[in-house]
Amino acid sequence: MKNTFCIGGVHPHDNKSYSAHKAIVEAPLPKQAVFLLSQHIGAPAQPVVAVGDKVKVGSLLAKAGGFVSAPVHSSVSGTVAKIDTVLDGQGQPAPAIYVDVEGDEWLPEINRSQTLVHECTLEPKQIIQKIQDAGIVGLGGACFPTHVKLMPPPGKKAEVLIVNGVECEPYLTNDHQLMLEHGEEIIVGIRLVMKALNVTRAIIGIEANKPDAIRHMRNLAAKVLGIEVRALKVKYPQGGEKQLIDACIGRQVPSGALPIETGAVVDNIATLYAIYEAVQKNKPLISRVMTITGKHVTKPGNYLVRFGTPASQLVEMVGGMPADTGEVIAGGPMMGRSMSNIDTMPANKRMSALLFMPQSECYRPQPSPCIRCAKCVDACPMGLEPYLLSRLAKGEEWEEMEAHRVMDCIDCGSCVFTCPAHRPLLDGIRAGKAKVGAMIRERQAAKQ
């Protein structure tokens, strides 16, 4: 049986040992929590509270701004202090709701007990409604609202649920630890989604570098009909939705089409845990497990962080920023964003990790001329020609870029990672994607 995706891929050093197997620790409550209105793909959420309102843990702060959107809930109890902007990780103002924390009072309907709730008598529609109301988005990184994925467009039918336990980004261990500590809840979450999608089959994909998680999930899955655990060969970017579908069921999402075309719906481990909590415990998405790590971090580990906690407080919690830190990355080193501002940047649904990179690893040699070694072509998991796209972007040949399928690029960074000449190939490709994307939208608008 094939156990990885077909095309391309790279093998970055995984560096997971710093935080692997560290038990999940709850981060302390902040004095003031700041909730971004846009923590997901789609329309920003719209505030439903006013300054001075009292809120509890789980209270709705902002409702979804449309179908492809997600509501935002308070992760703390206290008073709404202001509705303003906050400087995000890149130093850009982003709309947000500030709540001054007073105590830790939860909404009464949230079940805070640790007992596992197996039974669910809800109809598929009701399950999806609960997921939508809980503000659940894909916690693997893309933050696409989950309820949208669970409602395939007319004419399309889901056949299999693929659970993403790959965690192919170096350094990250949050999903790994979640599987070890909350495997049972995740299995219930899987059953809920299988019911919602009306499918009888689920595959949990886990990379072979997490043998304990594979064993644990296999033991749990053995008790449930239709759930299978697949050990996958370690290769980046296996956690990419399209790559994972290919690795698990050997079907490739056609260029430009949605993953549902293959009959597969992919959800991340953390998302399924959140679904369990939302459906069985009435708990909206207000926190997530984050890996906070780095080669020289004093207390690297996996932390349960409530959204709204400023990143600076998380830095303090792990023993301060290492003296030689050159770059702080929200997310993993392959696709995460480096931050210029960690003072006010609040933890949010998007932030799967905080990674402190030593200065010595942050500088790149000057790019040298392309020697046409074709390593980028071999590395690209989408079968594109990064060297060519990058060159076309320089000449602003957008139509040519479209013909060479620039829109298929998944931004995984394998080309830049592998380039011996240290060329910033993705800069041009990203510019091309923005430009070609706009061109396509214009064409569609003209047609209508």
Add this chain to the structure above:
Amino acid sequence: MSQLITSAAPHVHSGDSVQKNMLLVILALLPAFVVSMIAFGWSALITTCISIATCVLTEWCITKFMLKQQPSLLDLSAVLTGLLLAFNLPSNLPWWMVVLGSVFAIGIGKMVFGGLGQNVFNPALVGRVFLLISFPAAMTTWPVAKGFATRYLDAETAATPLSYMKNAIADHQQFELDSLLDSFLSCVPEHIMGGSLGEISALALLIGGLFLICMRVISWHIPVAILATIAAFTGILSACGIGSGPLTHLLTGGVMLGAIFMATDYVTSPMTAWGKIIYGIGIGIIVVVIRTWGSYPEGMSFAILIMNGCVPLLNRIAPKRFGEVAKK
């Protein structure tokens, strides 16, 4: 708090570099060089040193005085060009011809196109073919391998298997090597066939080639396509009574050196798997055609240069795209 660095993802790198790749190719050429020293003694070292030194100096001068840029010799590409050019020359070639060839290789073969990564044709082969056409006699007289007793100048010379092969074709006969194993191993001077400095030991070159494939410096596509095509084509021809058999062809002349080290030059070879395979097949066919019906006994250099010219066209062959299978 110190100023944080912000950069676009990815934030980590494989650690690969142009210099590292060039260095690995140079390392892979060492076994063949050792055999060459055993066969031709000091003359192999002298010719190689002249060639490398001239290539490096030429690149430095052109970059510094004509392009007025900071010369970057650290990428080792000029060293590699010099080494490969020397490997393609008779070890007793007069020094000034080596110098001329090296200047031509770097100047016309590489720098006029804009330097590293821009040239269409393999610079070392441009240098070699320039010398072959300008000094046909000197370029086709190979010294007899006598180890360190081989003199750099006035060495005793002899014909190579390829010229026997050519004569045999003219006489409508078939020539085969006496001992295929000896020519494959090629490490005892008396058994070494004549030939250019670096092409005499197929075994040493194959070891280097396997090393490069294992280290992922080159992919298997080009060497395998070339060797398989030559084997298949000469197999058919010899079965029809024309020319020598496949093994004789594969083990003589520049086939191994060309297939493993010259045709796989990054800059002048195609980017995608199918492009590489077609390129290799093209080289294989042209070599056999030149060896069998052309006026030169050897055709590897010409074959590679001709196919180098086709690379921009071959690069239009797209790689295997993700999702193509399912496309309606």
